[in-house]
Amino acid sequence: MINFLNQHGSELIIKTWEQIYISALALFLGILVAVPLGIILTRYEKTAKYVMSISSMLQTIPSLALLTLMIPIFGIGKLPAIVALFIYSLLPILRNTYIGMNKVNKNLIDAAKGLGMTTAQSIFKVEIPMAMPIIMAGIRLSAVYVISWSTLASYIGAGGLGDFIFNGLNLYNPALIIGGTIPVSILAILTDYLLGKFEKKVTPVTKSGVKK
Amino acid sequence: MSTAKDTAQEIVSFRNVAKKYRGGSVGVENINVTIKEGEFVCFIGTSGSGKTTTMRMINRMIDPSKGKITFKGHNIRHYDPVKLRRTIGYVIQNNGLMPHMTIQENITLVPKLLKWPQEKMDKKAHELIKLADLPESFLDRYPAELSGGQQQRIGVVRALAADQDLILMDEPFGALDPITRDDLQELIKHLQEELGKTIVFVTHDMDEALKLATHIVIMDSGHVIQDDTPDNILQHPANDFVKDLLGEERLLQAQQNTLSVSDIMSTNPAKITLGKSLAEAIRTMSLRHVDYLLVTDDDNKLKGYIDLETINERYSKDASVSDIYNRTRMKFKKDSYLRDTSEKILKQGYKYVPIVDKDNYLIGTVTRASLVNIIYDAIWGKEELDNPDEIKLPASIAKGSDKS
Incomplete structure (x- = not known):
């Protein structure tokens, strides 16, 4: 272990950073697109069906295949990896946002409108806060997916902890495989934990005496 | 508008x-x-x-x-x-x-x-x-x-x-x-x-x-x-x-x-005018099968009532209704609600109450019998009244009526 760290320590830090960088960017873009899209889709029921099936279809493409499919378009490196992972992150976030917004009690939306809230006020003050737990569940799921799948991104030259694992496989060096895998798992678990904390913070309080 | x-x-x-x-x-x-x-x-x-x-x-x-x-x-x-x-x-x-x-x-x-x-x-x-x-x-x-x-x-x-x-x-x-x-x-x-x-x-x-x-x-x-x-x-x-x-x-x-009282009153009350003789009054009573008469003046304004008991006590050949009639004790305006009046009639035991319009002209009477009909409707429903056969009699009475 100490040996491994001595030998690969600095590399490990760089690769972990790359992994974080790729996944975070992909996830961030995913949230940026999927949450607003999910909200908009609740206003267009018919379009929603098509968009949902398209994004479900994208999800069925094997991850390795999707990554390689990006090469003709974006070449190799970080960009195609980020784009591919972004596509993967879309579905869970989109679906949960859509379901979460649709599951908001229709009575509340009716009350909000009837009391004189504008559509934007209703969305930001009532619907999003109410849908927050479900939207966050989608984001957490996507985050874990993206972090573990970004390991494969090394295959198309994006770097990251996948480099350790693929090198380990090629050289038949278990130390490298484990050394790459453990940080990925830790990263995924840690991210999920932190997002869980964040979820608590953004989920609206509905009982008095509960501190954020 | x-x-x-x-x-x-x-x-x-x-x-x-x-x-x-x-x-x-x-x-x-x-x-x-x-x-x-x-x-x-x-x-x-x-x-x-x-x-x-x-x-x-x-x-x-x-x-x-x-x-x-x-x-x-x-x-x-x-x-x-x-x-x-x-x-x-x-x-x-x-x-x-x-x-x-x-x-x-x-x-x-x-x-x-x-x-x-x-x-x-x-x-x-x-x-x-x-x-x-x-x-x-x-x-x-x-x-x-x-x-x-x-x-x-x-x-x-x-x-x-x-x-x-x-x-x-x-x-x-x-x-x-x-x-x-x-x-x-x-x-x-x-x-x-x-x-x-x-x-x-x-x-x-x-x-x-x-x-x-x-x-x-x-x-x-x-x-x-x-x-x-x-x-x-x-x-x-x-x-x-x-x-x-x-x-x-x-x-x-x-x-x-x-309902107002005028909706259920009988418009043909047993009545007599002040000037009539007591013999005439008795004749009217027996004709109408009642033991009282409402007394009005010639213009049909309500004055009071006269009943058989009073006539009995104070009968004399020459007396007229105006000599012995009682001033009326209770009367209702024609548009008063039944709900306000029925209780008074039932509880205080009046057999009838005269109904007058706003100028005190006699226009009818409400009798206990007419009230009972209304209450009967409310309890049994109208349907059964229309179909008297459907009213279920207690078994004993039903049997008895079969025999006879």
Whole structure:
């Protein structure tokens, strides 16, 4: 272990950073697109069906295949990896946002409108806060997916902890495989934990005496 | 509108309003209703009758496809829908409180949208929680921590937070137990009667409508069937649908409650004029099979009564009715309600009471027998009276009558 760290320590830090960088960017873009899209889709029921099936279809493409499919378009490196992972992150976030917004009690939306809230006020003050737990569940799921799948991104030259694992496989060096895998798992678990904390913070309080 | 009979200003009017949905299905059609300030209007009908649709058109939750709706004299199309809704209170079933806002935030939701200063909102919240008859400590709680009835109390007072004059209520108490519902009905009746709010109330519960409303609009499959005061609807149901909606029992009860004595009196009372002789009086009594006569003057003004007992005691050949008649003890004006008079007759043991018009002219009598008929109807229902065969006699009597 100490040996491994001595030998690969600095590399490990760089690769972990790359992994974080790729996944975070992909996830961030995913949230940026999927949450607003999910909200908009609740206003267009018919379009929603098509968009949902398209994004479900994208999800069925094997991850390795999707990554390689990006090469003709974006070449190799970080960009195609980020784009591919972004596509993967879309579905869970989109679906949960859509379901979460649709599951908001229709009575509340009716009350909000009837009391004189504008559509934007209703969305930001009532619907999003109410849908927050479900939207966050989608984001957490996507985050874990993206972090573990970004390991494969090394295959198309994006770097990251996948480099350790693929090198380990090629050289038949278990130390490298484990050394790459453990940080990925830790990263995924840690991210999920932190997002869980964040979820608590953004989920609206509905009982008095509960501190954020 | 110059046609308004009362001094009350109209606040909402529907003129030939229709709503057609995409695909051609008709929501409502040909709605012409005028709502005056201070009224408690109930829209009542079965589900799908268009009552909720009609109500929701007032604050532009639904826009009519045809016709004109005015609010305070102006076509509602000329209002910005968001601003219009902020000036009209809105209460829905299952309260519609925001679970993530405290009671105070919920109450002051509309004032906040209107950007009131904080102190004014605080003051309003305290004022309204008192009106809802709930402790001020509730202001910091969340809706989930209140009972269903308490939540709906908040839902009701929230509709007043920005001093709205008109409040729309869509079956607000449908989900509450009967006792809680009674309490809340009293609360909103108070809002209408004491605070002068105009309330438009949608319900399918006829008891609720009759209890609260000053003006009932009965709807069926998108049309207004009857638009009148509760009393008039009970007395003159427009058609069989309204009768069904009211129910046999209520109609009979209503009859008792709203019938005036002149509706059931006999118009041919046994009577005699002052100048007649006592012999004549006795003859009239035996002809009419009664032991009393009402005494009138020649113009048919009621003077009093004379009965067999008095004649017996004070009979003399030359005496006339005017010598011995008794001044009348009890009489009713012809338009007094039966509900106010029947008890007096029954409890005080009068066999009959003369009915007079406003100038004291005798126009009829109400006898114990006529009252008994009404009560009989109310208890047994009219049907059985029409079909006397169906009245079940106790077994012993039935047997006896078979033999004979």
